[in-house]
Amino acid sequence: xxxxxxxxxxxxxxxxxxxxxxxxxxxxxxxxxxxxxxxxxxxxxxxxxxxxxxxxxxxxxxxxxxxxxxxxxxxxxxxxxxxxxxxxxxxxxxxxxxxxxxxxxxxxxxxxxxxxxxxxxxxxxxxxxxxxxxxxxxxxxxxxxxxxxxxxxxxxxxxxxxxxxxxxxxxxxxxxxxxxxxxxxxxxxxxxxxxxxxxxxxxxxxxxxxxxxxxxxxxxxxxxxxxxxxxxxxxxxxxxxxxxxxxxxxxxxxxxxxxxxxxxxxxxxxxxxxxxxxx
Amino acid sequence: xxxxxxxxxxxxxxxxxxxxxxxxxxxxxxxxxxxxxxxxxxxxxxxxxxxxxxxxxxxxxxxxxxxxxxxxxxxxxxxxxxxxxxxxxxxxxxxxxxxxxxxxxxxxxxxxxxxxxxxxxxxxxxxxxxxxxxxxxxxxxxxxxxxxxxxxxxxxxxxxxxxxxxxxxxxxxxxxxxxxxxxxxxxxxxxxxxxxxxxxxxxxxxxxxxxxxxxxxxxxxxxxxxxxxxxxxxxxxxxxxxxxxxxxxxxxxxxxxxxxxxxxxxxxxxxxxxxxxxxxxxxxxxxxxxxxxxxxxxxxxxxxxxxxxxxxxxxxxxxxxxxxxxxxxxxxxxxxxxxxxxxxxxxxxxxxxxxxxxxxxxxxxxxxxxxxxxxxxxxxxxxxxxxxxxxx
Numbered sequence: 001x002x003x004x005x006x007x008x009x010x011x012x013x014x015x016x017x018x019x020x021x022x023x024x025x026x027x028x029x030x031x032x033x034x035x036x037x038x039x040x041x042x043x044x045x046x047x048x049x050x051x052x053x054x055x056x057x058x059x060x061x062x063x064x065x066x067x068x069x070x071x072x073x074x075x076x077x078x079x080x081x082x083x084x085x086x087x088x089x090x091x092x093x094x095x096x097x098x099x100x101x102x103x104x105x106x107x108x109x110x111x112x113x114x115x116x117x118x119x120x121x122x123x124x125x126x127x128x129x130x131x132x133x134x135x136x137x138x139x140x141x142x143x144x145x146x147x148x149x150x151x152x153x154x155x156x157x158x159x160x161x162x163x164x165x166x167x168x169x170x171x172x173x174x175x176x177x178x179x180x181x182x183x184x185x186x187x188x189x190x191x192x193x194x195x196x197x198x199x200x201x202x203x204x205x206x207x208x209x210x211x212x213x214x215x216x217x218x219x220x221x222x223x224x225x226x227x228x229x230x231x232x233x234x235x236x237x238x239x240x241x242x243x244x245x246x247x248x249x250x251x252x253x254x255x256x257x258x259x260x261x262x263x264x265x266x267x268x269x270x271x272x273x274x275x276x277x278x279x
Numbered sequence: 280x281x282x283x284x285x286x287x288x289x290x291x292x293x294x295x296x297x298x299x300x301x302x303x304x305x306x307x308x309x310x311x312x313x314x315x316x317x318x319x320x321x322x323x324x325x326x327x328x329x330x331x332x333x334x335x336x337x338x339x340x341x342x343x344x345x346x347x348x349x350x351x352x353x354x355x356x357x358x359x360x361x362x363x364x365x366x367x368x369x370x371x372x373x374x375x376x377x378x379x380x381x382x383x384x385x386x387x388x389x390x391x392x393x394x395x396x397x398x399x400x401x402x403x404x405x406x407x408x409x410x411x412x413x414x415x416x417x418x419x420x421x422x423x424x425x426x427x428x429x430x431x432x433x434x435x436x437x438x439x440x441x442x443x444x445x446x447x448x449x450x451x452x453x454x455x456x457x458x459x460x461x462x463x464x465x466x467x468x469x470x471x472x473x474x475x476x477x478x479x480x481x482x483x484x485x486x487x488x489x490x491x492x493x494x495x496x497x498x499x500x501x502x503x504x505x506x507x508x509x510x511x512x513x514x515x516x517x518x519x520x521x522x523x524x525x526x527x528x529x530x531x532x533x534x535x536x537x538x539x540x541x542x543x544x545x546x547x548x549x550x551x552x553x554x555x556x557x558x559x560x561x562x563x564x565x566x567x568x569x570x571x572x573x574x575x576x577x578x579x580x581x582x583x584x585x586x587x588x589x590x591x592x593x594x595x596x597x598x599x600x601x602x603x604x605x606x607x608x609x610x611x612x613x614x615x616x617x618x619x620x621x622x623x624x625x626x627x628x629x630x631x632x633x634x635x636x637x638x639x640x641x642x643x644x645x646x647x648x649x650x651x652x653x654x655x656x657x658x659x660x661x662x663x664x665x666x667x668x669x670x671x
Contacts (some may be wrong), residue, residue, distance in 0.1 A: 062580060062666040083584060090582020097669070101577040105303040115581035117296040169476065 008035035009073060009167045009199050010059060010092075016067035017054050026029060028054040030064070030222035038167065041190060041200045046219035050204040053172060055219065059115045059201065060093050060170045061085045073167070090115065094161030094198075098173035100153040102145040102160075108132060108152075109141040112159045125165070131159035135189055151182030158189050162198075173200040175209060187212045257269075293571045297587070303593035304567065313565040315556075316603035319465030322553030323607025324614070324644040329549045330637030331615040331629060333542030338631070339532060339622040349504045350411075352473060352525040353511060359520045363490030368515060370524070371635040372494055375510040379498040380410040384473060385483060386492040392446040392455070393437045400433060406540040408464070411495050412475055417441035417462030427458035428480035436477075439463070447479060456485070486611065501528040546637070550644065557648040560599055564592065564656035575660050575670025588661040596653020597646065604645035608638055 016250060017029040028051045036042050046052050057063035061071060061077055069078040072092050080088060102111045112115075112128035129141055135155040137148075145153055154174065161169055175183030183206065190200045196238070202209050210216045211230070218226040305312040353372060355361040369383045373423075385404035390397050405411075408428060409419040415431055427447065429439050439445065443479055448454035448573055458481065466476025473495055496511075498504035508524050515521045568575070615629035 041597070057666045060580065062664075062669070078325050086579070086582055089580065095577070095580045097577070099573075101302070101573055101669075103300075103574055105307045106300075114578070115583075117300065118583065118587055120294070120296065 006037050007074060008071075009038045010201075011035040011074075012055070012059060012065075012068065013071065014068035015055070015058055015065040015070065017058060017063070018066045028222055029058065030226055031069075032219070032222070034059075034217065036168070036199045036201055037198055038197045039194045040215075041194050041213045042202070043213035043216045044201065044203045044219060045205070045210060045216055046225075048188070050219040051222040052219055054222075056170055056172055056179070056201065056203045059087045059168075060095060090164055092167045094164065094166035094169045096157050096161050096169065096171040097155070097176050098176040100145070100150075100157045100177075102153055102156055104145050105271045106143055107142045107278070108137060108148065108159075111156055112163050114160060115164050127143065128159070128163060131162055132156065134192075135159050149182075150178050151185055153181075154178060154186050155189065156188065158193075162193065166198060169198055169200045171204075173204055173206070174202055175204065175206045180208065183208055211222040229232070285398065295594075297590045297594045298598065300591050301598055304571070304591075304595055305598060308563075308567070311566070314597065316599050316606070318556030319553070319600055319603025319645045319649060320607040320610065322549070322556040322648070323604050324610050325549030325552040325641075325643045326546055326644060327549075327608060327611035327638045327641035328557070329545040330542065330641070331611060331634045332618050333538070333545050334631070334633045334637065335615070335618050335622050337535060337542065338539040338628070340538065347503050349498045350527055351498070351504050351508050351511070353496060353522050354492070354525065356516075356520045356523050361521055363492060364494060364522065365490050369491060369494060371438055371514055372496065372511055375514045376496055376498075376507050379496050379503065379507050382407060382411040382497070383483075383491040383574050384493045384495060384496045385486045385488050385490070386447055386473075387486050387488050389447055389479075389622070391437075391479060392450055393439055393443070396432075396437060398437065403473065403475060403478055403480045404483040404488075405480055406483050408480050409473070411473075411497055412480075413465045414462035416467045416601045417460070419462045419464075423480070423482050425458075425459075425482060426461040426473070428462050428464050429460050430474075430476040430478050430480075432476040433478065434460075434463045445479070447481065447485075479637040501531070504528050507623040549641075553641075553644055553648050556603075556645070557652040560596060560649045561652040561655065563599075564596055564653050565659070567595070568592065568656040568660040571660075572663065572668045575663065576665040579663075579665035580669065583659040589657050592657030592660050593650065593653050596649045596657070599653075599665050600646040600649025603649070604642045607645060608642050611638055 012032055012034045015029050015032045016027070019026040019028055020162070028145050028279070030051075032044075032055060034055075044055060054063065058065050061070065061072075061080075064078070069076050071077065072088060077085060077088060088195065106114065109128045109132060112131055113124050116124045116127075129138070132138060132141055133156075135158055137152060137155055137159070140148060140152060140156075141149065143212045145156070148156065154177075171190070174186055174190075178186060187209060194200050202213070204210070213230060217224055217225060218228075327491040353364070355364050366384070369381070375382045382405055387402045387404070388399060391400050406422045408423055409421045412419070412428075414428070416434075419428060420426070427445060435437070439460055441462060443460045444457055445460060446455050446457050448456055455639070464475045464480065466474065473493060496504070496507055498507050504526065505528055508526050511522065511524060525632045578588060578591075579585075612629065615634060616626040619629045
């Protein structure tokens with residue numbers, strides 16, 4: 001159930017993002033257009049400073065484009081007020097972060113409930129438990145993040161991102177703090193999520209992510225330099241054998257897919273990941 | 280899951296989810312939160328306890344003065360050369376005093392002799408001492424025609440009992456006369472011009488001198504005493520200054536007013552400590568807002584409105600304030616109970632409207648302080664753009 005020919009659930013049209021600092025104006029995004037359909041899994045790759053994170057923030061309505069617009073279900077979001085944008089975010093978008101960003105004092109279940117906690121919906125706890133069971137943490141409901149491994153934390157974060165029934169999941173380096181095998185577990189989760197019609201957009205340095213994506217978009221200097229469907233076929237399992245970063249399948253996509261092969265300029269938006277976290 | 284849902288406390292937190300998050304956030308930095316709370320506790324105690332202690336002290340002092348607040352003592356105006364009050368003066372006083380009991384007194388000094396032990400004492404001559412004083416032992420005859428009444432202190436001193444015989448006057452000068460003791464008189468609790476506690480009361484005609492040295496007027500209340508004093512002045516001091524009136528109630532009132540200002544001053548000092556507590560809450564909340572920057576960014580990303588973040592942060596400040604305030608209130612109440620037990624002999628006397636007002640004001644002020652202190656950090660946290668907060 002990959003990209004069909006339905007209407008895009010989220011779309012960026014000619015998005016330009018400029019950061020004006022005292023010294024200079026940085027062009028983070030230079031006319032990026034992108035449309036993602038329900039159930040589609042898109043990986044966004046590119047060197048540091050290429051604008052990946054900025055794009056994700058703009059798509060997630062966390063940041064406003066300088067020019068151009070983001071459309072959710074065909075609706076222009078540039079005219080929304082701050083309050084309406086927050087509501088649209090809550091309704092449509094789920095977020096997953098490299099550092100998980102779980103609240104350390106809340107249990108796994110409460111963390112999953114967080115996005116809906118203020119709604120006082122009596123169904124929320126049951127829904128949270130159900131989602132945690134779905135990501136394989138049915139026996140960890142009352143554990144606090146400190147008692148969970150990195151992979152488990154990211155799965156809690158995935159459950160949290162799903163609690164509002166989003167149409168789009170935005171993931172920022174979802175596997176960045178995880179070892180390869182755990183990262184694969186997380187990607188399996190994405191695989192399952194998109195079969196339910198949720199679009200997944202992941203910004204990543206990890207070539208492994210691209211192996212799971214329907215297509216990989218490569219950004220260089222704020223422009224889309226490549227937008228390629230996944231080469232051939234390999235579903236999930238056969239990748240396990242290769243330990244290196246550059247698996248044969250990944251080599252079909254842009255060279256920017258190799259984490260080690262990129263030496264971009266120092267980044268404006270601080271995209272460099274910090275892998276010391278987690279565990 | 281089901282069990283955690285069924286606990287009533289959990290249900291309560293679920294009803295106020297912002298409070299749940301706030302509580303968890305506070306328990307995360309237990310030591311810091313406790314210290315901030317301690318500030319509020321101290322501030323509330325400072326205000327409530329100082330207020331209550333002061334009010335209790337005031338009650339204690341005016342209380343011991345209060346039982347004579349309804350007495351007037353009318354004396355001859357000595358500066359004007361009036362040496363004693365006449366029958367006519369007494370009649371006039373009786374006329375304007377209405378319901379009040381009027382006891383004319385002739386005061387003198389004499390020697391008493393009890394079983395060979397002699398003592399110089401004040402002697403009061405009165406016709407109806409029962410109108411102004413009470414007996415601890417024996418009965419006060421009304422009117423007093425024969426026998427003597429002895430004040431409690433003097434009776435203690437010389438070991439005098441009802442029925443004993445005492446000699447008043449100097450036998451060597453031939454003025455000594457023997458009296459049977461009819462009653463022991465209760466001592467006045469507070470100061471008074473006429474205190475029979477260390478004196479002997481005799482029938483009026485047995486005390487030497489002319490006219491009356493004082494007239495004791497006992498009214499129903501302090502208010503009535505005040506009105507009587509005005510009436511006596513109007514009547515007797517109309518043309519010339521004839522009497523001076525010693526009004527205990529007025530003095531009691533003045534002391535009360537002075538104590539009240541002292542009390543307000545103390546409470547003012549107390550509120551400074553609450554101000555300091557407010558600054559410490561401001562500091563704690565600001566640190567917490569900075570530390571949790573990313574977390575707040577996540578909340579905003581997953582759809583929390585700015586007002587939601589504001590509400591959570593303010594709930595934290597409010598929790599600090601109300602819990603600290605409640606603890607402070609409990610301490611103040613306990614302290615108030617103790618001080619009332621010690622000063623007034625009645626711990627429950629702490630529950631007066633004034634005291635409760637002090638305690639409520641302290642609690643309210645403490646809560647308000649923490650809320651105001653939480654405003655800026657909450658506003659700061661709520662207005663940060665999530666994209667800035669989440670920037671790694």
